[in-house]
Amino acid sequence: xxxxxxxxxxxxxxxxxxxxxxxxxxxxxxxxxxxxxxxxxxxxxxxxxxxxxxxxxxxxxxxxxxxxxxxxxxxxxxxxxxxxxxxxxxxxxxxxxxxxxxxxxxxxxxxxxxxxxxxxxxxxxxxxxxxxxxxxxxxxxxxxxxxxxxxxxxxxxxxxxxxxxxxxxxxxxxxxxxxxxxxxxxxxxxxxxx
Amino acid sequence: xxxxxxxxxxxxxxxxxxxxxxxxxxxxxxxxxxxxxxxxxxxxxxxxxxxxxxxxxxxxxxxxxxxxxxxxxxxxxxxxxxxxxxxxxxxxxxxxxxxxxxxxxxxxxxxxxxxxxxxxxxxxxxxxxxxxxxxxxxxxxxxxxxxxxxxxxxxxxxxxxxxxxxxxxxxxxxxxxxxxxxxxxxxxxxxxxxxxxxxxxxxxxxxxxxxxxxxxxxxxxxxxxxxxxxxxxxxxxxxxxxxxxxxxxxxxxxxxxxxxxxxxxxxxxxxxxxxxx
Numbered sequence: 001x002x003x004x005x006x007x008x009x010x011x012x013x014x015x016x017x018x019x020x021x022x023x024x025x026x027x028x029x030x031x032x033x034x035x036x037x038x039x040x041x042x043x044x045x046x047x048x049x050x051x052x053x054x055x056x057x058x059x060x061x062x063x064x065x066x067x068x069x070x071x072x073x074x075x076x077x078x079x080x081x082x083x084x085x086x087x088x089x090x091x092x093x094x095x096x097x098x099x100x101x102x103x104x105x106x107x108x109x110x111x112x113x114x115x116x117x118x119x120x121x122x123x124x125x126x127x128x129x130x131x132x133x134x135x136x137x138x139x140x141x142x143x144x145x146x147x148x149x150x151x152x153x154x155x156x157x158x159x160x161x162x163x164x165x166x167x168x169x170x171x172x173x174x175x176x177x178x179x180x181x182x183x184x185x186x187x188x189x190x191x192x193x194x
Numbered sequence: 195x196x197x198x199x200x201x202x203x204x205x206x207x208x209x210x211x212x213x214x215x216x217x218x219x220x221x222x223x224x225x226x227x228x229x230x231x232x233x234x235x236x237x238x239x240x241x242x243x244x245x246x247x248x249x250x251x252x253x254x255x256x257x258x259x260x261x262x263x264x265x266x267x268x269x270x271x272x273x274x275x276x277x278x279x280x281x282x283x284x285x286x287x288x289x290x291x292x293x294x295x296x297x298x299x300x301x302x303x304x305x306x307x308x309x310x311x312x313x314x315x316x317x318x319x320x321x322x323x324x325x326x327x328x329x330x331x332x333x334x335x336x337x338x339x340x341x342x343x344x345x346x347x348x349x350x351x352x353x354x355x356x357x358x359x360x361x362x363x364x365x366x367x368x369x370x371x372x373x374x375x376x377x378x379x380x381x382x383x384x385x386x387x388x389x390x391x392x393x394x395x396x397x398x399x400x401x402x403x404x405x406x407x408x409x410x411x412x413x414x415x416x417x418x419x420x421x422x423x424x425x426x427x428x429x430x431x432x433x434x435x436x437x438x439x440x441x442x443x444x445x446x447x448x449x450x451x452x453x454x455x456x457x458x459x460x461x462x463x464x465x466x467x468x469x470x471x
Contacts, residue, residue, distance in 0.1 A: 010309075065447060066443055067414055067443050067444055068225075084228070086225070086228055088226060088227050089203070089226055089227070094225040094228060094414060094415075094417065095414045096414060097226075097270050097411050097414070098269075098270065099270055110231065117202075117230075120199070147197070166293075
Protein backbone atom coordinates (compact mmCIF):
# COMPACT_ATOMS: atom_id res chain seq x y z
CA UNK A 1 0.00 0.00 0.00
CA UNK A 2 1.16 3.51 -0.70
CA UNK A 3 2.21 4.89 2.69
CA UNK A 4 1.36 8.48 1.81
CA UNK A 5 -2.33 7.58 1.80
CA UNK A 6 -2.32 6.69 5.50
CA UNK A 7 -4.37 9.25 7.37
CA UNK A 8 -5.27 8.11 10.89
CA UNK A 9 -4.68 5.51 13.60
CA UNK A 10 -7.44 4.09 15.79
CA UNK A 11 -6.52 2.04 18.84
CA UNK A 12 -8.64 -0.11 21.13
CA UNK A 13 -7.80 -1.89 24.34
CA UNK A 14 -9.34 -3.22 27.53
CA UNK A 15 -7.80 -5.13 30.44
CA UNK A 16 -4.05 -4.48 30.58
CA UNK A 17 -4.44 -1.56 28.20
CA UNK A 18 -2.85 1.07 30.35
CA UNK A 19 0.55 -0.64 30.26
CA UNK A 20 0.17 -1.38 26.54
CA UNK A 21 -0.56 2.26 25.71
CA UNK A 22 2.38 3.31 27.89
CA UNK A 23 4.60 1.14 25.73
CA UNK A 24 3.35 2.43 22.38
CA UNK A 25 2.39 6.09 22.65
CA UNK A 26 5.63 7.57 24.08
CA UNK A 27 7.56 6.06 21.12
CA UNK A 28 5.84 8.32 18.58
CA UNK A 29 7.67 11.59 17.75
CA UNK A 30 6.32 15.11 18.13
CA UNK A 31 5.98 15.60 14.37
CA UNK A 32 4.02 12.37 13.94
CA UNK A 33 1.85 13.04 10.91
CA UNK A 34 -1.23 11.00 11.87
CA UNK A 35 -3.93 11.59 14.48
CA UNK A 36 -4.42 8.79 17.04
CA UNK A 37 -7.85 8.01 18.46
CA UNK A 38 -7.99 5.70 21.47
CA UNK A 39 -10.71 3.75 23.23
CA UNK A 40 -9.68 2.30 26.58
CA UNK A 41 -12.48 0.41 28.34
CA UNK A 42 -13.63 1.91 31.61
CA UNK A 43 -13.44 -1.48 33.34
CA UNK A 44 -9.73 -1.44 32.70
CA UNK A 45 -9.39 2.06 34.13
CA UNK A 46 -7.57 0.87 37.19
CA UNK A 47 -6.26 3.55 39.51
CA UNK A 48 -3.48 5.21 37.58
CA UNK A 49 -5.52 5.64 34.40
CA UNK A 50 -5.13 9.29 33.71
CA UNK A 51 -4.70 10.90 30.29
CA UNK A 52 -2.62 13.55 32.08
CA UNK A 53 0.10 10.92 32.56
CA UNK A 54 0.40 10.64 28.79
CA UNK A 55 0.70 14.40 28.47
CA UNK A 56 3.87 14.19 30.55
CA UNK A 57 5.33 11.16 28.79
CA UNK A 58 4.31 11.62 25.14
CA UNK A 59 5.70 14.00 22.55
CA UNK A 60 2.23 14.17 21.04
CA UNK A 61 -0.38 16.52 22.48
CA UNK A 62 -3.56 15.27 24.13
CA UNK A 63 -6.87 16.78 23.01
CA UNK A 64 -8.76 18.25 25.97
CA UNK A 65 -12.19 19.46 24.79
CA UNK A 66 -13.53 16.54 22.78
CA UNK A 67 -17.00 17.51 21.55
CA UNK A 68 -16.78 18.23 17.81
CA UNK A 69 -13.01 18.78 18.00
CA UNK A 70 -11.27 18.83 14.59
CA UNK A 71 -9.03 15.78 14.11
CA UNK A 72 -5.45 17.03 13.70
CA UNK A 73 -2.20 15.21 12.89
CA UNK A 74 0.07 14.39 15.80
CA UNK A 75 -2.64 14.62 18.40
CA UNK A 76 -4.13 11.95 20.67
CA UNK A 77 -7.88 11.73 21.27
CA UNK A 78 -8.94 9.58 24.24
CA UNK A 79 -12.59 8.52 24.50
CA UNK A 80 -13.93 9.99 27.78
CA UNK A 81 -15.28 7.44 30.28
CA UNK A 82 -18.95 6.62 29.67
CA UNK A 83 -19.07 8.20 26.19
CA UNK A 84 -18.71 6.58 22.78
CA UNK A 85 -16.12 8.26 20.56
CA UNK A 86 -17.05 8.57 16.87
CA UNK A 87 -15.46 10.02 13.74
CA UNK A 88 -17.59 12.38 11.63
CA UNK A 89 -17.30 12.66 7.82
CA UNK A 90 -15.96 16.23 8.18
CA UNK A 91 -13.02 14.81 10.19
CA UNK A 92 -14.14 15.98 13.60
CA UNK A 93 -14.83 13.73 16.59
CA UNK A 94 -18.26 13.40 18.15
CA UNK A 95 -19.41 11.82 21.41
CA UNK A 96 -22.55 9.88 22.21
CA UNK A 97 -24.25 8.30 25.19
CA UNK A 98 -25.96 5.68 23.03
CA UNK A 99 -26.47 2.28 24.66
CA UNK A 100 -23.43 0.18 25.43
CA UNK A 101 -22.01 -1.93 22.61
CA UNK A 102 -20.38 -5.23 23.64
CA UNK A 103 -21.20 -4.22 27.24
CA UNK A 104 -18.96 -1.21 26.79
CA UNK A 105 -19.21 2.55 26.56
CA UNK A 106 -16.91 3.66 25.07
CA UNK A 107 -16.93 0.82 22.58
CA UNK A 108 -13.99 0.01 20.31
CA UNK A 109 -16.30 -1.15 17.51
CA UNK A 110 -18.13 2.19 17.46
CA UNK A 111 -14.85 4.11 17.02
CA UNK A 112 -13.39 1.68 14.47
CA UNK A 113 -16.54 1.43 12.32
CA UNK A 114 -17.17 5.16 12.12
CA UNK A 115 -13.46 5.85 11.43
CA UNK A 116 -13.45 3.17 8.70
CA UNK A 117 -16.24 4.99 6.85
CA UNK A 118 -14.29 8.25 6.89
CA UNK A 119 -10.62 7.23 6.40
CA UNK A 120 -11.19 3.99 4.43
CA UNK A 121 -7.89 2.72 2.98
CA UNK A 122 -6.06 5.44 4.93
CA UNK A 123 -6.94 3.93 8.31
CA UNK A 124 -4.74 1.83 10.56
CA UNK A 125 -6.65 -0.10 13.23
CA UNK A 126 -4.76 -1.37 16.28
CA UNK A 127 -6.27 -3.86 18.73
CA UNK A 128 -4.39 -4.56 21.95
CA UNK A 129 -4.73 -6.60 25.12
CA UNK A 130 -8.21 -7.16 26.54
CA UNK A 131 -10.69 -9.67 27.91
CA UNK A 132 -13.61 -8.65 25.70
CA UNK A 133 -14.88 -9.34 22.21
CA UNK A 134 -15.13 -5.64 21.43
CA UNK A 135 -13.10 -4.43 18.46
CA UNK A 136 -13.32 -7.44 16.15
CA UNK A 137 -16.31 -6.18 14.16
CA UNK A 138 -14.59 -2.82 13.88
CA UNK A 139 -11.39 -4.38 12.54
CA UNK A 140 -13.40 -6.32 9.95
CA UNK A 141 -15.05 -3.09 8.85
CA UNK A 142 -11.64 -1.41 8.55
CA UNK A 143 -10.41 -4.26 6.32
CA UNK A 144 -13.63 -4.13 4.33
CA UNK A 145 -13.08 -0.43 3.62
CA UNK A 146 -9.49 -1.09 2.52
CA UNK A 147 -7.61 -0.19 5.71
CA UNK A 148 -4.84 -2.06 7.57
CA UNK A 149 -5.07 -3.77 10.96
CA UNK A 150 -2.43 -4.56 13.58
CA UNK A 151 -3.31 -6.94 16.41
CA UNK A 152 -1.18 -7.57 19.48
CA UNK A 153 0.32 -11.06 19.60
CA UNK A 154 -1.90 -12.81 22.19
CA UNK A 155 1.10 -14.62 23.66
CA UNK A 156 2.49 -11.19 24.67
CA UNK A 157 -0.84 -9.77 25.90
CA UNK A 158 -1.76 -9.36 29.55
CA UNK A 159 -5.31 -10.42 28.54
CA UNK A 160 -5.13 -12.49 25.33
CA UNK A 161 -8.88 -12.98 24.66
CA UNK A 162 -9.56 -9.82 22.66
CA UNK A 163 -6.64 -10.18 20.20
CA UNK A 164 -7.19 -13.92 19.95
CA UNK A 165 -10.82 -13.42 19.05
CA UNK A 166 -9.92 -10.94 16.29
CA UNK A 167 -7.20 -13.17 14.84
CA UNK A 168 -9.53 -16.20 14.82
CA UNK A 169 -11.95 -14.49 12.42
CA UNK A 170 -9.18 -13.19 10.16
CA UNK A 171 -9.41 -9.56 11.26
CA UNK A 172 -5.62 -9.06 11.59
CA UNK A 173 -3.38 -7.92 8.72
CA UNK A 174 -0.37 -8.36 11.01
CA UNK A 175 0.08 -9.92 14.46
CA UNK A 176 2.88 -8.20 16.40
CA UNK A 177 4.32 -7.55 19.86
CA UNK A 178 3.70 -4.17 21.47
CA UNK A 179 7.24 -3.02 20.66
CA UNK A 180 6.82 -4.07 17.03
CA UNK A 181 3.47 -2.29 16.80
CA UNK A 182 5.10 0.89 18.12
CA UNK A 183 7.97 0.60 15.59
CA UNK A 184 5.58 -0.12 12.71
CA UNK A 185 3.42 2.89 13.52
CA UNK A 186 6.54 5.05 13.78
CA UNK A 187 7.91 3.84 10.43
CA UNK A 188 4.58 4.24 8.65
CA UNK A 189 4.37 7.76 10.01
CA UNK A 190 7.87 8.52 8.65
CA UNK A 191 6.86 7.19 5.22
CA UNK A 192 3.70 9.32 5.30
CA UNK A 193 5.91 12.34 5.90
CA UNK A 194 7.97 11.95 2.74
CA UNK B 195 -22.53 -4.53 4.04
CA UNK B 196 -21.18 -4.22 0.49
CA UNK B 197 -22.64 -0.78 -0.15
CA UNK B 198 -19.94 1.88 -0.76
CA UNK B 199 -19.89 4.77 1.70
CA UNK B 200 -20.89 7.30 -0.98
CA UNK B 201 -24.04 5.34 -1.81
CA UNK B 202 -24.95 4.90 1.87
CA UNK B 203 -24.52 8.62 2.45
CA UNK B 204 -26.70 9.43 -0.56
CA UNK B 205 -29.41 7.09 0.73
CA UNK B 206 -29.31 8.72 4.17
CA UNK B 207 -29.60 12.19 2.67
CA UNK B 208 -32.65 11.15 0.67
CA UNK B 209 -34.20 9.51 3.72
CA UNK B 210 -33.70 12.61 5.88
CA UNK B 211 -35.15 14.85 3.15
CA UNK B 212 -38.17 12.54 2.98
CA UNK B 213 -38.74 12.82 6.74
CA UNK B 214 -38.52 16.60 6.49
CA UNK B 215 -40.69 17.08 3.40
CA UNK B 216 -43.35 14.56 4.42
CA UNK B 217 -43.61 15.25 8.18
CA UNK B 218 -41.47 18.30 9.04
CA UNK B 219 -38.94 16.38 11.15
CA UNK B 220 -35.48 17.78 10.46
CA UNK B 221 -32.55 15.52 11.36
CA UNK B 222 -30.21 16.92 8.71
CA UNK B 223 -28.05 18.75 11.24
CA UNK B 224 -27.52 15.86 13.62
CA UNK B 225 -23.96 14.50 13.86
CA UNK B 226 -23.94 11.97 11.10
CA UNK B 227 -21.84 9.14 12.52
CA UNK B 228 -24.16 8.26 15.40
CA UNK B 229 -27.28 8.98 13.32
CA UNK B 230 -26.07 6.49 10.73
CA UNK B 231 -25.36 3.82 13.35
CA UNK B 232 -28.80 4.21 14.87
CA UNK B 233 -30.51 4.21 11.50
CA UNK B 234 -28.72 1.08 10.30
CA UNK B 235 -29.51 -0.68 13.58
CA UNK B 236 -33.20 0.17 13.35
CA UNK B 237 -33.44 -0.85 9.68
CA UNK B 238 -31.61 -4.14 10.30
CA UNK B 239 -34.09 -4.89 13.11
CA UNK B 240 -36.91 -4.21 10.62
CA UNK B 241 -35.34 -6.54 8.01
CA UNK B 242 -34.67 -3.67 5.63
CA UNK B 243 -31.48 -4.29 3.65
CA UNK B 244 -30.92 -1.00 1.85
CA UNK B 245 -31.44 2.34 3.56
CA UNK B 246 -33.36 3.66 0.56
CA UNK B 247 -35.92 0.82 0.88
CA UNK B 248 -37.18 2.62 3.98
CA UNK B 249 -38.17 5.72 2.02
CA UNK B 250 -41.52 4.51 0.58
CA UNK B 251 -42.34 3.02 3.99
CA UNK B 252 -41.74 6.41 5.62
CA UNK B 253 -43.96 8.15 3.08
CA UNK B 254 -46.92 5.80 3.49
CA UNK B 255 -46.66 4.47 7.05
CA UNK B 256 -46.80 6.99 9.90
CA UNK B 257 -46.21 4.33 12.55
CA UNK B 258 -42.95 3.38 10.83
CA UNK B 259 -41.88 7.02 11.00
CA UNK B 260 -42.57 7.06 14.75
CA UNK B 261 -40.50 3.91 15.16
CA UNK B 262 -37.65 5.51 13.22
CA UNK B 263 -37.78 8.75 15.21
CA UNK B 264 -37.70 6.75 18.42
CA UNK B 265 -34.61 4.89 17.23
CA UNK B 266 -32.91 8.07 16.05
CA UNK B 267 -33.55 10.23 19.08
CA UNK B 268 -33.95 8.16 22.24
CA UNK B 269 -31.15 8.78 24.72
CA UNK B 270 -29.85 6.89 27.70
CA UNK B 271 -30.53 8.65 30.97
CA UNK B 272 -30.65 7.99 34.70
CA UNK B 273 -31.77 9.64 37.94
CA UNK B 274 -29.19 12.08 39.31
CA UNK B 275 -26.79 11.36 36.44
CA UNK B 276 -23.38 12.85 37.42
CA UNK B 277 -23.98 13.28 41.18
CA UNK B 278 -21.38 16.08 41.59
CA UNK B 279 -23.47 18.14 39.16
CA UNK B 280 -26.61 17.70 41.26
CA UNK B 281 -24.66 18.39 44.43
CA UNK B 282 -23.55 21.75 43.02
CA UNK B 283 -27.11 22.50 41.86
CA UNK B 284 -28.23 21.87 45.42
CA UNK B 285 -25.48 23.98 47.00
CA UNK B 286 -25.07 26.91 44.59
CA UNK B 287 -28.04 27.16 42.24
CA UNK B 288 -30.99 26.42 44.54
CA UNK B 289 -30.19 29.36 46.88
CA UNK B 290 -30.32 31.74 43.89
CA UNK B 291 -33.57 30.22 42.59
CA UNK B 292 -35.02 30.68 46.09
CA UNK B 293 -34.87 34.47 45.58
CA UNK B 294 -37.47 34.33 42.78
CA UNK B 295 -41.18 34.41 43.67
CA UNK B 296 -41.85 31.91 40.89
CA UNK B 297 -39.35 29.53 39.27
CA UNK B 298 -39.55 28.36 35.66
CA UNK B 299 -37.32 25.45 34.68
CA UNK B 300 -36.95 24.14 31.16
CA UNK B 301 -35.62 20.63 30.75
CA UNK B 302 -34.85 20.40 27.03
CA UNK B 303 -34.40 16.87 25.70
CA UNK B 304 -35.78 15.18 28.81
CA UNK B 305 -35.90 11.71 27.19
CA UNK B 306 -37.69 9.25 29.49
CA UNK B 307 -37.77 11.73 32.37
CA UNK B 308 -35.46 10.30 35.03
CA UNK B 309 -33.68 13.63 35.41
CA UNK B 310 -36.95 15.58 35.52
CA UNK B 311 -37.97 13.62 38.61
CA UNK B 312 -34.48 14.16 40.02
CA UNK B 313 -35.00 17.92 39.68
CA UNK B 314 -38.43 17.75 41.32
CA UNK B 315 -36.91 15.83 44.26
CA UNK B 316 -34.19 18.44 44.61
CA UNK B 317 -36.74 21.29 44.57
CA UNK B 318 -38.96 19.51 47.09
CA UNK B 319 -36.06 18.96 49.45
CA UNK B 320 -35.10 22.63 49.22
CA UNK B 321 -38.70 23.68 49.89
CA UNK B 322 -39.07 25.33 46.47
CA UNK B 323 -41.20 22.94 44.46
CA UNK B 324 -44.57 24.54 45.36
CA UNK B 325 -43.54 27.70 43.49
CA UNK B 326 -41.71 26.02 40.63
CA UNK B 327 -42.82 24.70 37.27
CA UNK B 328 -40.75 22.27 35.21
CA UNK B 329 -41.36 22.33 31.47
CA UNK B 330 -39.98 19.05 30.20
CA UNK B 331 -39.69 18.76 26.43
CA UNK B 332 -38.45 16.25 23.92
CA UNK B 333 -38.78 15.62 20.20
CA UNK B 334 -39.65 11.99 20.89
CA UNK B 335 -43.33 11.42 21.73
CA UNK B 336 -42.82 7.88 22.96
CA UNK B 337 -40.12 9.02 25.41
CA UNK B 338 -42.34 11.90 26.57
CA UNK B 339 -45.14 9.46 27.28
CA UNK B 340 -42.82 7.31 29.39
CA UNK B 341 -41.58 10.43 31.19
CA UNK B 342 -45.13 11.45 32.01
CA UNK B 343 -45.95 7.98 33.34
CA UNK B 344 -42.91 8.04 35.62
CA UNK B 345 -42.63 4.28 35.90
CA UNK B 346 -39.16 2.76 35.97
CA UNK B 347 -37.73 -0.58 37.01
CA UNK B 348 -36.94 -1.17 40.67
CA UNK B 349 -33.60 -2.61 39.58
CA UNK B 350 -32.63 0.72 37.98
CA UNK B 351 -33.94 2.75 40.90
CA UNK B 352 -31.76 0.74 43.27
CA UNK B 353 -28.76 1.66 41.14
CA UNK B 354 -29.77 5.34 41.12
CA UNK B 355 -29.97 5.29 44.94
CA UNK B 356 -26.17 5.57 45.02
CA UNK B 357 -26.33 8.62 42.74
CA UNK B 358 -28.90 10.22 45.03
CA UNK B 359 -26.78 9.62 48.13
CA UNK B 360 -23.75 11.13 46.41
CA UNK B 361 -25.68 14.38 45.80
CA UNK B 362 -26.00 14.87 49.56
CA UNK B 363 -29.72 14.11 49.72
CA UNK B 364 -31.20 14.06 53.24
CA UNK B 365 -33.47 11.02 52.69
CA UNK B 366 -33.31 7.97 50.48
CA UNK B 367 -34.46 7.68 46.89
CA UNK B 368 -36.97 5.02 47.95
CA UNK B 369 -38.91 7.80 49.75
CA UNK B 370 -39.95 9.06 46.31
CA UNK B 371 -41.43 6.00 44.62
CA UNK B 372 -43.77 3.13 45.30
CA UNK B 373 -42.45 -0.26 44.29
CA UNK B 374 -44.78 -3.00 43.13
CA UNK B 375 -43.24 -6.24 41.91
CA UNK B 376 -40.32 -5.08 39.76
CA UNK B 377 -41.71 -1.66 38.85
CA UNK B 378 -41.31 1.66 40.63
CA UNK B 379 -43.93 4.38 40.25
CA UNK B 380 -42.71 7.90 41.07
CA UNK B 381 -44.74 9.73 43.76
CA UNK B 382 -47.71 11.75 42.54
CA UNK B 383 -46.51 14.79 44.49
CA UNK B 384 -43.43 14.97 42.24
CA UNK B 385 -45.60 15.26 39.13
CA UNK B 386 -47.72 18.15 40.38
CA UNK B 387 -45.76 20.96 38.74
CA UNK B 388 -44.43 19.15 35.69
CA UNK B 389 -45.59 20.02 32.19
CA UNK B 390 -44.56 17.68 29.37
CA UNK B 391 -44.63 18.92 25.79
CA UNK B 392 -43.26 18.05 22.36
CA UNK B 393 -40.61 20.55 21.30
CA UNK B 394 -38.07 20.31 18.51
CA UNK B 395 -34.83 22.24 19.05
CA UNK B 396 -34.20 22.11 15.30
CA UNK B 397 -37.42 23.83 14.23
CA UNK B 398 -39.38 25.28 17.19
CA UNK B 399 -39.01 28.60 18.99
CA UNK B 400 -38.40 29.99 22.46
CA UNK B 401 -40.28 28.11 25.15
CA UNK B 402 -40.90 30.50 28.04
CA UNK B 403 -39.10 32.93 30.35
CA UNK B 404 -36.94 30.60 32.38
CA UNK B 405 -34.59 30.74 35.36
CA UNK B 406 -32.87 27.41 34.83
CA UNK B 407 -32.38 25.35 31.69
CA UNK B 408 -31.05 21.80 31.61
CA UNK B 409 -30.01 20.40 28.27
CA UNK B 410 -27.56 17.63 29.01
CA UNK B 411 -26.06 15.26 26.46
CA UNK B 412 -28.32 16.53 23.70
CA UNK B 413 -25.97 19.00 21.99
CA UNK B 414 -23.36 16.26 21.44
CA UNK B 415 -25.79 14.89 18.84
CA UNK B 416 -26.04 18.22 16.98
CA UNK B 417 -23.60 19.70 14.47
CA UNK B 418 -22.22 23.18 15.19
CA UNK B 419 -24.98 25.05 13.34
CA UNK B 420 -27.76 23.25 15.16
CA UNK B 421 -25.89 23.49 18.46
CA UNK B 422 -25.71 27.27 18.00
CA UNK B 423 -29.40 27.41 17.12
CA UNK B 424 -30.35 25.56 20.30
CA UNK B 425 -28.02 27.71 22.43
CA UNK B 426 -29.58 30.87 21.01
CA UNK B 427 -33.01 29.58 22.04
CA UNK B 428 -31.71 28.98 25.57
CA UNK B 429 -30.05 32.39 25.67
CA UNK B 430 -33.26 34.12 24.53
CA UNK B 431 -35.33 32.13 26.98
CA UNK B 432 -33.25 32.68 30.13
CA UNK B 433 -33.67 35.70 32.41
CA UNK B 434 -30.43 37.63 33.10
CA UNK B 435 -28.67 35.72 35.88
CA UNK B 436 -30.44 32.50 34.84
CA UNK B 437 -28.55 29.19 34.69
CA UNK B 438 -27.75 26.90 31.78
CA UNK B 439 -26.60 23.34 32.46
CA UNK B 440 -24.96 21.20 29.79
CA UNK B 441 -23.58 17.65 29.74
CA UNK B 442 -20.14 17.13 31.28
CA UNK B 443 -18.49 16.89 27.83
CA UNK B 444 -20.41 19.78 26.25
CA UNK B 445 -19.05 23.29 26.22
CA UNK B 446 -19.97 26.85 25.33
CA UNK B 447 -16.41 27.39 24.11
CA UNK B 448 -16.32 28.50 20.44
CA UNK B 449 -20.12 28.95 20.27
CA UNK B 450 -22.05 32.09 19.29
CA UNK B 451 -23.26 32.67 22.87
CA UNK B 452 -19.93 32.05 24.66
CA UNK B 453 -19.64 35.73 25.74
CA UNK B 454 -23.18 35.84 27.09
CA UNK B 455 -22.42 33.46 29.95
CA UNK B 456 -19.96 33.06 32.81
CA UNK B 457 -19.17 29.61 34.15
CA UNK B 458 -20.35 28.84 37.66
CA UNK B 459 -18.45 25.59 37.27
CA UNK B 460 -16.51 24.93 34.09
CA UNK B 461 -15.91 21.33 35.17
CA UNK B 462 -19.58 20.56 35.78
CA UNK B 463 -20.76 22.76 32.88
CA UNK B 464 -23.07 25.07 34.81
CA UNK B 465 -23.18 28.54 33.24
CA UNK B 466 -24.88 31.75 34.37
CA UNK B 467 -26.27 34.28 31.92
CA UNK B 468 -24.60 37.65 32.33
CA UNK B 469 -26.58 40.50 33.85
CA UNK B 470 -26.33 43.64 31.66
CA UNK B 471 -24.65 46.54 33.47
